[in-house]
Amino acid sequence: MRQLPPEFFRTPYAFYERLRAEGPVHQIELRTGVRAWLIVDYDAAREALRNPTIRKDPHTDAGAGARRESAGNSGVGAVNARLSHHVLNMDPPQHARLRKLVTPAFAPARIEALTPRITAITDELLDGLAKADGPVDLMAEFAFPLPITVICEMLGVPIADRAQFKEWSAVVSDITLADPVQMRSATDAIVAYFEDLLARRRAEGPGADLLYDLLTAGDADDRLTDDEIISMAFLILIAGHETTVNLIGNTMLTLLADPSKYAELRQDLDGVPALVEEMLRFEGPVNMATLRYTTVPTVIGETEVPAGELVLVALGSANHDEKHFAAPEIFDTERNPNGHIAFGHGIHFCLGAGLARLEARIAISRLLDRYPDLRLAVGADDISWRESVLFRGVQDLPVEVTKAPALR
Numbered sequence: 001m002r003q004l005p006p007e008f009f010r011t012p013y014a015f016y017e018r019l020r021a022e023g024p025v026h027q028i029e030l031r032t033g034v035r036a037w038l039i040v041d042y043d044a045a046r047e048a049l050r051n052p053t054i055r056k057d058p059h060t061d062a063g064a065g066a067r068r069e070s071a072g073n074s075g076v077g078a079v080n081a082r083l084s085h086h087v088l089n090m091d092p093p094q095h096a097r098l099r100k101l102v103t104p105a106f107a108p109a110r111i112e113a114l115t116p117r118i119t120a121i122t123d124e125l126l127d128g129l130a131k132a133d134g135p136v137d138l139m140a141e142f143a144f145p146l147p148i149t150v151i152c153e154m155l156g157v158p159i160a161d162r163a164q165f166k167e168w169s170a171v172v173s174d175i176t177l178a179d180p181v182q183m184r185s186a187t188d189a190i191v192a193y194f195e196d197l198l199a200r201r202r203a204e205g206p207g208a209d210l211l212y213d214l215l216t217a218g219d220a221d222d223r224l225t226d227d228e229i230i231s232m233a234f235l236i237l238i239a240g241h242e243t244t245v246n247l248i249g250n251t252m253l254t255l256l257a258d259p260s261k262y263a264e265l266r267q268d269l270d271g272v273p274a275l276v277e278e279m280l281r282f283e284g285p286v287n288m289a290t291l292r293y294t295t296v297p298t299v300i301g302e303t304e305v306p307a308g309e310l311v312l313v314a315l316g317s318a319n320h321d322e323k324h325f326a327a328p329e330i331f332d333t334e335r336n337p338n339g340h341i342a343f344g345h346g347i348h349f350c351l352g353a354g355l356a357r358l359e360a361r362i363a364i365s366r367l368l369d370r371y372p373d374l375r376l377a378v379g380a381d382d383i384s385w386r387e388s389v390l391f392r393g394v395q396d397l398p399v400e401v402t403k404a405p406a407l408r
């Protein structure tokens with residue numbers, strides 16, 4: 001039984017490389033005592049994510065064993081059940097029904113139409129950076145508020161409630177590590193909040209927000225239930241809080257750690273989309289996909305995993321698999337095709353991928369354009385990484401935004 005080594009949160013890639021050298025599937029015990037089968041190879045990861053017998057819904061008989069195991073002394077079992085009726089907890093055929101009802105809200109044309117608003121929010125935040133007198137935390141002042149503001153506006157969550165959500169999100173975002181008491185209280189508060197918001201939203205009538213879309217999705221025969229709406233809003237809000245933030249943060253750290261890269265990209269802003277794509281592979285914000293479990297004995301790679309066992313797919317490892325990517329430790333924006341699985345694979349492929357890409361492209365392009373002299377205020381090795389199994393991102397990113405004084 002493996003355990004995550006102490007350096008895992010700073011950099012998981014050497015550990016993953018050692019595991020891949022030994023085989024595609026390994027038993028692992030997390031700090032909370034949760035035991036799972038960790039999949040580290042690209043092919044095996046895709047196979048597992050596509051396998052219809054490896055499932056997500058914990059509220060089934062087949063999921064009972066896995067549910068007990070994952071609950072352990074972590075926060076998994078303490079989540080308010082009313083928040084669990086979302087796509088990422090569902091299997092076919094329920095998954096397809098719900099996904100179909102929420103997909104129109106994320107249609108490419110609707111996401112594209114957000115460009116002017118995302119650009120305006122970005123520029124407003126970037127104006128704020130210039131006012132700083134000394135180092136600024138790029139995470140707190142830019143990478144974090146941008147996707148949150150976008151998602152709150154999309155959902156119709158009042159911006160004044162953002163701070164509250166940040167707090168809740170910090171508790172619930174890594175359920176494999178969270179404390180059960182805190183988890184229960186945060187998820188109860190989220191349910192109460194959304195119930196209230198939904199009632200107000202119903203009373204207000206038509207609007208252009210996602211909550212209204214969810215309220216009116218489908219037809220008279222098939223509408224989302226209140227618990228499904230609350231759960232979907234919750235999932236979207238967490239996704240908006242914990243992922244794009246880190247894509248922006250990880251990209252800026254990679255660029256600023258090598259100032260020549262930053263300067264080079266400034267000359268070629270058309271290269272930003274390819275940069276974002278390679279960043280998703282190289283340092284993607286979702287390190288491991290969410291928990292799944294086997295319902296029958298299942299061969300993954302060449303390992304037989306018994307029924308009722310938890311499965312964790314290490315997307316960060318699959319995206320560094322040397323059997324699939326030449327020189328995976330090299331950040332190469334020319335990789336073509338790239339083929340990363342940073343947004344997952346199969347039926348649970350990220351619903352927000354288009355939005356995340358658009359936000360990251362705008363954020364990075366505007367930052368490069370407006371702040372040519374941006375540089376790290378501390379050494380790249382002094383930056384702390386979050387201690388999360390699922391998400392990969394830094395705690396803070398102190399930067400200097402003003403020109404360095406000229407040397408005499």
Ligand code: HEM
Nearest residue numbers: 087088239243244247286289290343344348350351352356
């Ligand atoms: C760079 C940013 C993002 C990354 C890397 C990312 C990654 C992922 C991954 C890996 C999954 C699959 C998880 C699994 O199979 O266990 C997923 C699912 C999902 N993501 Fe994202 N995500 C990002 C941003 C977003 C945003 C901005 C939203 C919404 C506003 C979003 C909404 C969702 C939803 C709803 C699902 C569940 C889809 C389903 O189960 O059918 N994501 N995401």
